[in-house]
Amino acid sequence: MPGVFMKTVKIKKGWQFKIAGKPSQRIKNSPAVSHVASVPDKLPFIRPRLLVQKGDHVLIGSVLFEDKKHPDLKFLSPGCGTISNITYGPRRVLHEIVIELDSNEIFETFEMITDSALDLIERKPLIARLMAGGMWPFVRQLPFRQIANPDFRPNAVWVSLGSADPFQPSSHIYLKDQVGFFEFGIKALSRLTDTVNICRYDNEKSGKNDFDANIVTHRIIGKYPASDPGVVLYHTKKSAAENHDWYIDGQDVIHLGKFLKTGAYPIDRIVSFSDASSDNSCHLKTRMGIRLKGLAPSAINDHSKRWVVGGVLSGYTSAGDEFLDPHQTSVMIMEETNQSELFGFVRPGFKKLSNSRTFLSVISSAPLTINSDMHGEERPCINCGYCASICPVDIMPQFTYRSIYADEIEEALACGLLDCVECGLCSFVCPSKIELSDFLIEAKHRYHKELSQVA
Numbered sequence: 001m002p003g004v005f006m007k008t009v010k011i012k013k014g015w016q017f018k019i020a021g022k023p024s025q026r027i028k029n030s031p032a033v034s035h036v037a038s039v040p041d042k043l044p045f046i047r048p049r050l051l052v053q054k055g056d057h058v059l060i061g062s063v064l065f066e067d068k069k070h071p072d073l074k075f076l077s078p079g080c081g082t083i084s085n086i087t088y089g090p091r092r093v094l095h096e097i098v099i100e101l102d103s104n105e106i107f108e109t110f111e112m113i114t115d116s117a118l119d120l121i122e123r124k125p126l127i128a129r130l131m132a133g134g135m136w137p138f139v140r141q142l143p144f145r146q147i148a149n150p151d152f153r154p155n156a157v158w159v160s161l162g163s164a165d166p167f168q169p170s171s172h173i174y175l176k177d178q179v180g181f182f183e184f185g186i187k188a189l190s191r192l193t194d195t196v197n198i199c200r201y202d203n204e205k206s207g208k209n210d211f212d213a214n215i216v217t218h219r220i221i222g223k224y225p226a227s228d229p230g231v232v233l234y235h236t237k238k239s240a241a242e243n244h245d246w247y248i249d250g251q252d253v254i255h256l257g258k259f260l261k262t263g264a265y266p267i268d269r270i271v272s273f274s275d276a277s278s279d280n281s282c283h284l285k286t287r288m289g290i291r292l293k294g295l296a297p298s299a300i301n302d303h304s305k306r307w308v309v310g311g312v313l314s315g316y317t318s319a320g321d322e323f324l325d326p327h328q329t330s331v332m333i334m335e336e337t338n339q340s341e342l343f344g345f346v347r348p349g350f351k352k353l354s355n356s357r358t359f360l361s362v363i364s365s366a367p368l369t370i371n372s373d374m375h376g377e378e379r380p381c382i383n384c385g386y387c388a389s390i391c392p393v394d395i396m397p398q399f400t401y402r403s404i405y406a407d408e409i410e411e412a413l414a415c416g417l418l419d420c421v422e423c424g425l426c427s428f429v430c431p432s433k434i435e436l437s438d439f440l441i442e443a444k445h446r447y448h449k450e451l452s453q454v455a
């Protein structure tokens, strides 16, 4: 039943996903693993200070590292066992902390909180608990998408249930048997700010395992990336003060509730797994920090495959030997190909995944298989305007790109750079293969760095 005060938000621009291999509603358990890891270099804007060394024994929830700038911000172990390896990337950036698991894993214990105590707890001590308990990194802040600044009081927290990206987990699956924790998490969030907006993507309608749908505040309709909190905020905000609102994914709200209610660091995870070349696509019940090859052992030595983590259009590619960033919930395997297509320019393109009207696939709704082929090198902009016509937050990426290129950051900001929700659509549709979204994201990060140096 819809909420009495529920608003419907219709997003007009975006892209109708028609990629084959989306995960089915089937739930599978991922195989048991011997190692898990924490991956600090996937966390945005963090300078980690390592607090363990190789050979140390840790429990689930022991502190592995903290942020140098905010030492109260702790990052906890997703496993109980011995630290077997610590690796660094370029410029000695901390890459992975690997834990070899014990056969019997033990949890650190944190103070539990009851329903009535949650009603009374002050904002500050609650934030301190969430920071010490490794929960705070799940709360993010717009527009830079960094871990939320605990000293700031936002106008609202946005909670997303379901996604316009069908390769992300379904909320029905992660809510199954977890509704109590979800509602407890929502209650905790309401202690942090006056408004908690719960946005349900339209395809994620009520199911039999569902929670009280009356608490949903926004129903989101539209194509990818309509469900992104940045898109919803862009289309609903009334003042610039809202630009710095916080957001959190529905599955992470469950974790927050579980942590506060049980006093244990939750490590369970529902990950959507898709492999267009097989019928293995499903929802995997797994744990945080698992090695990717633990999700699909058969694909790991197959060099014709590419692993994509975090979304087909906005995620990153990975060697399957890496560990899954605890914040990511989507893994896809696609064909690795760089073969050029003979006479590709005269083919009608019935099977070409593109938004361009020059390919006949645009008139079909049949799902198409995606692969890593870029279909050519980067070329100069031809001013076709495709990028602007698809951008869900009305940026003109081609002009923003030029401003950044000319080092005119003020001009890029005036073009709406900070509204960019990092969805990747502009790069996807660009016939000149310009990596617009990467360019804009990098400029946003540089600007954030400048602002932090001034502060």
Ligand code: SF4
Binding pocket: 387, 390, 391, 392, 393, 395, 397, 419, 420, 421, 422, 423, 424, 425, 426, 427, 436, 437, 440
């Ligand atoms: S500029 Fe590109 S990446 Fe940013 S929101 Fe628009 S389409 Fe998405």
Ligand code: SF4
Binding pocket: 380, 381, 382, 383, 384, 385, 386, 387, 388, 397, 398, 429, 430, 431, 432, 433, 434, 436
């Ligand atoms: S889609 Fe590419 S070629 Fe077309 S206007 Fe945008 S940047 Fe230029």
